[in-house]
Amino acid sequence: MKTDGGTDAAKRRAGERAAEDVEDGFVVGLGTGSTTAYAIEAIGRRVGDGLAVQGIPTSFQSRKLALEVGIPLTSLDAVASIDLAIDGADAVVDAPGSDAHGTLVKGGGAAHTREKLVDSAADRFVVVADPSKLTDRLERSVPLEVLPAAHTVVADRIRDLGGEPSLRAAERKDGPVVTDNGNLVLDCTFGEIEEPATLADRLSALPGVVDHGLFVGLADATYVGTDGGVEVRQY
Known part of the structure; x- marks a missing residue:
């Protein structure tokens, strides 16, 4: 390497x-x-x-x-x-x-x-x-893997939670990043995340979200x- x-x-x-x-x-x-x-x-x-x-x-x-x-x-x-x-x-x-x-x-x-x-x-x-x-302090954006058909709906729900979603664009190809599972990625900023466990539960509950990057x-x-x-x- x-x-x-x-x-x-x-x-x-x-x-x-x-x-x-x-x-x-x-x-x-x-x-x-x-x-x-x-x-x-x-x-x-x-x-x-x-x-x-x-x-x-x-x-x-x-x-x-x-x-x-x-x-x-x-x-x-x-x-x-x-x-x-x-x-x-x-x-x-x-x-x-x-x-x-x-x-x-x-x-x-x-x-x-x-x-x-x-x-x-x-x-x-x-x-x-x-x-x-x-x-x-946890201020980094949180990636969400989402079903392709759900990304606009999930983006709206993220805004309802006070976040700002952005569809991750691919490099060296046109269009969005596609995961190994065939899904899309929304990078979501929330400012400082003071209660990550609470946010994690709310993100997991959103229909169309496969999983999120809060561990x-x-x-x-x-x-x-x-x-x-x-x-x-x-x-």
């Missing part, structure tokens, strides 16, 4: 630290994104050294990388449980004492529906991040790569 300085080195440290938690015989959820990619590569190296694991990818991207590095793959309906999920985040609330501490915003790669499915099914879910993803109460720990090593936040 191409490196680009200190931030990339921090991502690598976080990803490789999470890969150390994988034990022989584990079923591992493989998240999506640049930091998680380092974990997948590290797990692949351990598989090459004899580690026996099975991976469940959360996107085409993570599946492709896992196959490239030699991780045997399986699916949710073929296993009894997931031992560990490793995934990144676009934002992690780092505010000890706050009800929002450990809340994540995911979906920058439009894979949050499958990520939430796999991460919530795991016995343990570890987030990997660099310090730029930490925030004491509330799912993470067990965040591994934060730094210049000097890895800091661990336990929740």
Whole structure:
């Protein structure tokens, strides 16, 4: 993987630290994104050294990388449980004492529906991040995966909730982003989100919403790569 300085080195440290938690015989959820990619590569190296694991990818991207590095793959309906999920985040609330501490915003790669499915099914879910993803106030836009026929209706309901929706446009092609599930993505801004659990419930209740990028109460720990090593936040 191409490196680009200190931030990339921090991502690598976080990803490789999470890969150390994988034990022989584990079923591992493989998240999506640049930091998680380092974990997948590290797990692949351990598989090459004899580690026996099975991976469940959360996107085409993570599946492709896992196959490239030699991780045997399986699916949710073929296993009894997931031992560990490793995934990144676009934002992690780092505010000890706050009800929002450990809340994540995911979906920058439009894979949050499958990520939430796999991460919530795991016995343990570890987030990997660099310090730029930490925030004491949750102000980032929230991605929603929506059925194509419902995106205008959902957009109206988001406005009713005080948000401002924007249909995510694709790069290097005309038209909107289409998820691995064949749906569209609305990026919704709400200003500062003081009660993420309440907003999460309201978004989940909207007809036409497949899932949203607020991950509330799912993470067990965040591994934060730094210049000097890895800091661990336990929740």
